[in-house]
Structure formats: structure tokens, C-alpha cells
Amino acid sequence: MKLNVSKFVWFDGKLVTLERAKVPITTHAIHYGTSIFEGIRGYWNGKNLNIFRLDDHVKRFRRSGQFYSISLNYTDEQISNAMKSLCKKNKMRQSCYIRPFYFVGQYGINLHVTEDAPVHAAMFMFPFGDLFNKNGISAGISSWRKFSDQSTPPLAKMGGNYLNSILATQECKRNGYDEAIMLDLHGNISEAPGENIFMVKNNVLTTPPLSSSALDGITRDSVVRLAEDLNYTVKEEEITRGQIYTADEVFLTGTAAEIIPITQVDKKRIGTGKAGKITKEITSSYLDIVMDRNHNHADWITPVY
Structure with a gap:
């Protein structure tokens, strides 16, 4: 880029x-x-x-x-x-x-x-505009595991930590996917190379805990709070690989990516194969706040001029 x-x-x-x-x-x-x-x-x-x-x-x-x-x-x-x-x-x-x-x-x-x-x-x-296609992307589960607290603190945004992400990204691109999904040391879903991940099933949102080597993402936290504002239940718990395949919706969150629907994992269609209803609702709420159209979280934005 x-x-x-x-x-x-x-x-x-x-x-x-x-x-x-x-x-x-x-x-x-x-x-x-x-x-x-x-x-x-x-x-x-x-x-x-x-x-x-x-x-x-x-x-x-x-x-x-x-x-x-x-x-x-x-x-x-x-x-x-x-x-x-x-x-x-x-x-x-x-x-x-x-x-x-x-x-x-x-x-x-x-x-x-x-x-x-x-x-x-x-x-x-x-x-800077869009990092990914906002209509949805494909993802492949990488063979490279996310490093754990047993070796390097995942909560630190250190330059050296992202060599792990580079390997996963290279692999997913070789295999024809837009982005990678990484598993933790125990084989559960961790996160993408540069984004946190959410799964929606039966109107409940689930995101991996920090113990699954997930970064304590600021956009992740924002999405949790926005989902709760919309009266959705949000859980922080381990997600298995199989659960991702059978989810109603899957989306990524991150500063650069913002909120991006995943419509296919390992060539398996997620939900309808399009951005889901809850993903769209949260994205809309997020954009209203960052564009200063919704003042419910006015403390989240700092004007420059």
C-alpha cells in the first residue's frame, strides 16, 4: 500500500x-x-x-x-x-x-x-479511506498460531509482535483470501492479523477474551458498547473454529479496518453471504458517532479545529 x-x-x-x-x-x-x-x-x-x-x-x-x-x-x-x-x-x-x-x-x-x-x-x-471492501471480505484460518502470553505480551502494540501477523497475512493472500483469522495456542479463535473478531449467533455477539491472545482493541471496546446501546447481549468467551463456520454473522473491528463483515471463511459461506443486519446496525451507529451526528458518546471524539 x-x-x-x-x-x-x-x-x-x-x-x-x-x-x-x-x-x-x-x-x-x-x-x-x-x-x-x-x-x-x-x-x-x-x-x-x-x-x-x-x-x-x-x-x-x-x-x-x-x-x-x-x-x-x-x-x-x-x-x-x-x-x-x-x-x-x-x-x-x-x-x-x-x-x-x-x-x-x-x-x-x-x-x-x-x-x-x-x-x-x-x-x-x-x-485514508477504506482498508477493505465494506460489503464483505473472505477470510482463511491460518496455520500460524497467534503468539501467547507464555512468550510475548499480546496486549502490547510492539513492532516486533507483528512479524506473526505478516506470516498469517502472506499465507492467506497466497491462498486467495482477503484476510486471515488466527487461532490461539489452544486452537480457539484469537483474532485477525490486525483486527479483533466478533461472531453473531441468535442475536448474541461473542468476541474472544484477552486470554485467547486477543488485543484489547479500542474499536473492539467501542463495538461492545454500541451493541449494548442497541440492546444486544455481548459475551466475551472462547470461540471454536466450528462455531465460526456456523455463525449467523462474523465481522472484524480495528482502527484501520473499522467494522468489516466477513462473508466467507475457508470458502464456507457465513449466514446469507452478505453483511448481516446486526453488523450493519453497529456500523451505522459507529459512523454516526465518528461523524459527530450522534452525541451519545461525545467524549469519543476530539475536534482538531
Whole structure:
């Protein structure tokens, strides 16, 4: 995916042009994956650019680094203000994606990373529309298992963690699917390479628990709350592979993906083979909020201008 990255980026506390944001080849994160990132959506509604759940993203941003004793040397307020300033500097007046990250700099080949390791922070942005076909996608269950807490914390959004997702994505693309579904260590449904997953059966929504190596997704949490607003029952419990095949609806959630129906798993049709009624209802509620047409969750959006 070619990115039309904005002219200005934020690097170590300053707004600079993209060409000036350079790091040396001896950067620790390049060699060992010691980087932390977030993906955040900004929605342009014709009047203002609204950043979705900014405070929650910034809190998780810091928390991810704490798993590895990697320090984010800016306050939450400074990071939030930097994102808003970046949008303004680039005069962004269309829906966009913001990528903040921080990483260990020149630290030799030392694996003993501590809070005192040199850390850089940066962020860039680009206009962004749909990642997947909103009418529905196909998915294949990957032979690559999602890593577990027994090896690496799945709750941390670390750069190195996503090598696992790359393998699953490569496999599903080779097999002709749009996206992969990964199983956990015990063979239950975990999540997709970059999204959480929900199953609908008899008007009840179920999503895998965090113990199934699922990320504590912010869009996942939003969907749970929106479904409850619509008076649907939501359960967080283990889902078997067989249950996915016989679901009435299946959909993915994530910042980049938003809410995407899965209409086919392993070439087996899910429900009617089209986006289901509940998936559509939740998607509609989500869009009303991010576009500032529904004020029930007004605290979820932060205006830029």
C-alpha cells in the first residue's frame, strides 16, 4: 500500500518536514523490533476533523511500552497536542490515519533494555479511506498460531509482535483470501492479523477474551458498547473454529479496518453471504458517532479545529 504521507511530521517534539526525520542504521529498533505504535483515525465531516478516542489511544500507547521498560518521554497531554498540531500543520481537511510511535535509538547490540535507554518519539499522517471492501471480505484460518502470553505480551502494540501477523497475512493472500483469522495456542479463535473478531449467533455477539491472545482493541471496546446501546447481549468467551463456520454473522473491528463483515471463511459461506443486519446496525451507529451526528458518546471524539 503506497502512502501519501503528509509533508510535515512530528519528531522528538518538533514539527519538521518528512525529509528531515532521519535515524541511523544503528538504531536498536531496526535490529530488534523495540518500537511501540498506535493507529488513530481522524474523521472529516465537512466541518471539522474529529480524532476518534484520542485519550484511550494515548493511554494504550504509553502502556505498551511499559511491558518492555521503554519510556515515552512525553506526557499524555503533549502527545495528544502533538497529534492535533500535526493535523493543523498539514491543513488536513479529509479523513486520515495518524501513526504515532516511539522506539529505542542507538543502544548498541545490548538486549538489556531499561528505562534509561535512549528513546525517540515520532508521528506522521496520511489521508485514508477504506482498508477493505465494506460489503464483505473472505477470510482463511491460518496455520500460524497467534503468539501467547507464555512468550510475548499480546496486549502490547510492539513492532516486533507483528512479524506473526505478516506470516498469517502472506499465507492467506497466497491462498486467495482477503484476510486471515488466527487461532490461539489452544486452537480457539484469537483474532485477525490486525483486527479483533466478533461472531453473531441468535442475536448474541461473542468476541474472544484477552486470554485467547486477543488485543484489547479500542474499536473492539467501542463495538461492545454500541451493541449494548442497541440492546444486544455481548459475551466475551472462547470461540471454536466450528462455531465460526456456523455463525449467523462474523465481522472484524480495528482502527484501520473499522467494522468489516466477513462473508466467507475457508470458502464456507457465513449466514446469507452478505453483511448481516446486526453488523450493519453497529456500523451505522459507529459512523454516526465518528461523524459527530450522534452525541451519545461525545467524549469519543476530539475536534482538531
